[in-house]
Amino acid sequence: MGKRTIIPFGPQHPVLPEPVHLDLVIEDEKVVEAIPSIGFIHRGLEKLVEKKEYPEMVYVIERICGICSFGHGWGYCAAAEGAMGVEIPDRAEFLRTIWHELSRVHSHLLWLGLLADGFGFESLFNHCWRVRETILDIFEETTGGRVIFSVCKVGGVRKDIDADTLKKIADTLENIKADIKSLTDVFLDDVSVKNRLVGVGYLSKQDAIDLCTVGPMARASGINQDLRFNGHGKYLEVGFTPCIEEQGDCYARCKVRIREIFESIGIIQRCIEAIPEGAIDVPVKGKFTGEFITRMEQPRGEAVYYAKAFDPGKETNYLERMRVRTPTNMNIPAMVKTLQGCDLADVPMLVLTIDPCISCTER
Amino acid sequence: MSYITKSPWVIHYDGSSCNGCDIEVLACLMPMYDVERFGIINTGNPKHADVFLVTGSVNEQNKNVVKQIYEQMPEPKVVVAIGICACNGGIFKECYNILGGVDTVIPVDAYVPGCAARPEAIIDAVVTGLGILEQKRQALANGELLKEPEPEAAVAAPEEAAEEGKEEA
Numbered sequence: 077m078g079k080r081t082i083i084p085f086g087p088q089h090p091v092l093p094e095p096v097h098l099d100l101v102i103e104d105e106k107v108v109e110a111i112p113s114i115g116f117i118h119r120g121l122e123k124l125v126e127k128k129e130y131p132e133m134v135y136v137i138e139r140i141c142g143i144c145s146f147g148h149g150w151g152y153c154a155a156a157e158g159a160m161g162v163e164i165p166d167r168a169e170f171l172r173t174i175w176h177e178l179s180r181v182h183s184h185l186l187w188l189g190l191l192a193d194g195f196g197f198e199s200l201f202n203h204c205w206r207v208r209e210t211i212l213d214i215f216e217e218t219t220g221g222r223v224i225f226s227v228c229k230v231g232g233v234r235k236d237i238d239a240d241t242l243k244k245i246a247d248t249l250e251n252i253k254a255d256i257k258s259l260t261d262v263f264l265d266d267v268s269v270k271n272r273l274v275g276v277g278y279l280s281k282q283d284a285i286d287l288c289t290v291g292p293m294a295r296a297s298g299i300n301q302d303l304r305f306n307g308h309g310k311y312l313e314v315g316f317t318p319c320i321e322e323q324g325d326c327y328a329r330c331k332v333r334i335r336e337i338f339e340s341i342g343i344i345q346r347c348i349e350a351i352p353e354g355a356i357d358v359p360v361k362g363k364f365t366g367e368f369i370t371r372m373e374q375p376r377g378e379a380v381y382y383a384k385a386f387d388p389g390k391e392t393n394y395l396e397r398m399r400v401r402t403p404t405n406m407n408i409p410a411m412v413k414t415l416q417g418c419d420l421a422d423v424p425m426l427v428l429t430i431d432p433c434i435s436c437t438e439r
Numbered sequence: 440m441s442y443i444t445k446s447p448w449v450i451h452y453d454g455s456s457c458n459g460c461d462i463e464v465l466a467c468l469m470p471m472y473d474v475e476r477f478g479i480i481n482t483g484n485p486k487h488a489d490v491f492l493v494t495g496s497v498n499e500q501n502k503n504v505v506k507q508i509y510e511q512m513p514e515p516k517v518v519v520a521i522g523i524c525a526c527n528g529g530i531f532k533e534c535y536n537i538l539g540g541v542d543t544v545i546p547v548d549a550y551v552p553g554c555a556a557r558p559e560a561i562i563d564a565v566v567t568g569l570g571i572l573e574q575k576r577q578a579l580a581n582g583e584l585l586k587e588p589e590p591e592a593a594v595a596a597p598e599e600a601a602e603e604g605k606e607e608a
Contacts, residue, residue, distance in 0.1 A: 087504055094453050094461065095501065116501045117455040120536040127533050139530055142459025142555055186462065205469035212466075223459040223555045435458045 080108070085423060087116050094434040098427070102420055110415035112408060118438040122398050129393040130156055130364045131230055140400065141436040142223045143186065144374045146172075146179045148400070148436075149228035151372040154308050155383040156230045159366035162358060166310075168232035170351040173309040174245075175219070175227065177340040177347075182211040183375035184333045184340075185256070187431050188263065191330065194424045195272040203259055210252050214245055232357025246348045249341045260334040273327035277414040277426045280324060287410045290403050291377020292336065293430055296321045296328035303373035314346035329429045363391040376431050377403030402436035446478025447569055450488035452508055454541065455531070456495025459555030460522035464492055467558045467565075474562060485511035490568055492561075493541045496524045496531060502544050509545045515575035517568040519549045522556045529554060 081102050087095030095116040101109040124136050137152040138145045150172055157164060189204035212222045218237050219225035227234045237245075263269055279289070284297035294301050295318065302318040304311040319335035321328035367384040382399040385391050407430040414426050453461050467474050468481055482488050485508045497505060509518065520541045523529035527540040541547055548571045551564040 087501070094458065095504070116498075116504065117453065117495065118498065118500065118536050119455050119496075119531045120534045121531060123535055124531075124533060136530055139457040139459070139554070142457045142462060145457070145459065202470050205466065206471065209466070209469070209471045221555075222557065223462060224457075433458065435456065438455075 079103075083420070085427075094432070096427075096432060096434050098415075098423075100415070100420070100423065105420050107415050107418050107420060107423065110412050112412060114408075114434065114438055116438070117435055121439050122400065125395040125398045130395055131360075133395065133398070134229055135226060137398075137400070138224055138226060138228070140402070140439055141433050143183050143433060144179055144376065144436070145224045146175050146228065147372055147374045147379070149226075150176060150308070151370065151374075151379055151381040151400070152383070152398075153228050153230050154372065155368045155370045155381040156364070157360075158368035158370055159383050159385060160230075160360065160364065161366065162231055162360055164232055165355045165358060166352050167236075167354045168356045170310050170347050171233050171237060171356065172228065173311065173314075174237075174344050174347050174351075175215075175225070176309065177344045178211055178214060180340045180375045181337050181344075182208055182215075183431075184337050185211070187333060187375075187428075188259070188330075191425075191428050192263075194428045195269065197262075197269065200259065200262055207252055207255050207259065210248060214248065217241065218245075229357065231360035232355070234357070236356050242348045242351065246345050249344060253338070253341060256337060260337070263330055263334060270327065272422075272425060273330055274325060276326045276422055277418065277429060278323075278325045279410055279414055281322075283413060284324065284410065287413060288406050289377075289410045290406045291374070291431075292319075292329055292332045293377065293407050293410060295319060296332045297324040298322040301378070303371050303378050306371060306373075308370070308372060310347060310350070311343065314343055314350055316343050326425055326429045333431075363393055364395055365391050374403055376433055376436070377406065379403055379436075400439065402433070402439070404430065404433045404437040407432075408437070444573075445489075446480070447489045447565075447572065448480045448482045448487050449490040449492055449565070450482055450485055450508065450512070451492045451494070452505060454493055454495030454501055454505060454525060455498050455537070456522060456524055457555075460494035460525070460561075463555050463558050464494065464521060464561060467561050472558050472562060474565070479565070485509075486513060488512050489516060489572055490565060491516060491518045492521055492565075493518065493525050493547075494521045494556075496528045497538045497541055497544050498536045499538070502538060505541065505544050515572055515579050517548045517572045517575070518545055519551065519561075519564050519568050520547045521551045521561055521564070523552055523554045526550045526552060 083100045085098040087097045097113045099111040100107050138149040140148045185204050185208040189201045192200035219227045279297050281298045284294050319332045321332050364385045369382045372379050380401040384397040386396045411430045520526050525541045528537050531537050549564040549568045551560050
């Protein structure tokens with residue numbers, strides 16, 4: 077048994093695109109304890125509700141995270157609409173669902189690339205990001221932005237997608253399916269990739285429940301939890317199957333996300349078939365009223381949005397309080413748990429398989 | 440770009456960015472834009488790097504990290520601030536934990552506007568940065584000091600000369 081040593085991991089580290097710091101207490105090559113410290117990208121944007129009026133605040137909330145930016149915008153708008161009792165036209169709800177699922181496909185492809193980079197498969201990393209560019213092209217064509225769109229607003233969406241473009245999107249997605257399949261087969265079948273993933277970072281179902289994991293992390297440990305069943309969007313109308321795996325290791329988490337890519341493509345195609353004609357927004361005027369809490373399934377898991385107006389009679393155009401609880405925040409305890417007893421060389425794998433989004437966590 | 444005689448390596452640090460600019464920086468290295476064909480490699484080691492790409496603004500927690508990375512990089516070096524947050528704080532300028540743009544902590548050579556900055560703009564700024572890097576390299580080779588003389592000294596010197604001239608007269 078060797079002497080205990082502490083190895084600092086991060087904030088600036090080659091496998092991390094974002095800064096997070098871990099103190100890894102190791103004995104020989106085994107990690108005994110991991111102590112996370114965060115706060116490198118804390119901006120304090122929830123406090124900005126005091127300076128930005130509620131329609132303006134959407135732009136700030138979208139910039140919580142550049143990867144699931146649309147989902148955050150939608151979550152805030154849903155909370156504001158709920159508080160003010162605004163009914164959204166069907167077409168807007170369909171368009172939001174389409175953009176949100178496209179974001180999920182792009183986020184999971186991005187994550188697969190980073191995972192490949194984590195286990196040292198550089199060319200697979202590049203190929204995942206090459207396919208991802210196709211999704212970004214769809215975003216650019218329909219919204220004008222590549223990563224941050226600003227199409228969601230309180231009361232609906234800003235831009236419509238015409239029938240021809242919708243058809244083109246459905247065709248494009250059908251065409252890249254084979255491309256994505258050829259990449260994901262490498263993750264699922266390649267012997268050396270499986271060596272890095274199977275059995276690494278096991279999290280039991282009970283631990284996953286006790287540590288309050290969310291999203292793909294929970295679903296990979298056999299928990300049937302998918303917030304898309306809970307109302308927002310048109311998921312229940314078009315139908316979908318949640319992707320659940322039982323093994324609870326890195327391989328299962330990878331498999332959940334890969335299945336979700338194909339599931340999302342299916343959802344988008346069914347939405348495109350079912351989308352009705354009509355208005356894309358309703359006018360929302362006047363002061364902000366009410367209080368509302370809502371939950372959304374982001375690519376990384378459950379996110380909670382809370383919006384509260386000033387007391388009745390004293391309402392203004394500003395919110396009194398805005399609160400977001402993000403998925404990575406909930407998955408960090410599970411990550412620390414899986415890090416205990418792992419090999420030092422597996423640390424990047426374990427950090428990556430929770431799909432950390434530090435910008436979301438620290439806001 | 441014929442003036443580039445060496446393969447410039449870049450290091451990327453996420454200040455307090457929202458990830459939007461970070462994934463665009465990575466997208467520059469990917470097959471669509473593929474700057475690696477010019478020998479530009481994203482390294483994790485500050486001592487290997489020529490160009491420092493910073494996204495996001497500076498806050499209390501990360502200002503020392505940014506400073507440390509900058510100080511560890513060997514001369515000559517170039518800093519590129521990517522995205523409006525890195526330029527001056529952007530939409531988060533009014534947040535309580537934001538000190539401002541990257542230039543509040545370290546000197547910046549090129550600024551990329553945009554939220555999020557587009558890959559084309561980032562590549563353009565890095566190419567501009569490489570021009571500045573080449574100038575700095577030549578200045579270093581000629582034995583010229585990289586640091587400009589202090590403004591006070593530069594102003595004081597002619598006055599002293601003038602006074603001396605008066606005394607002689």
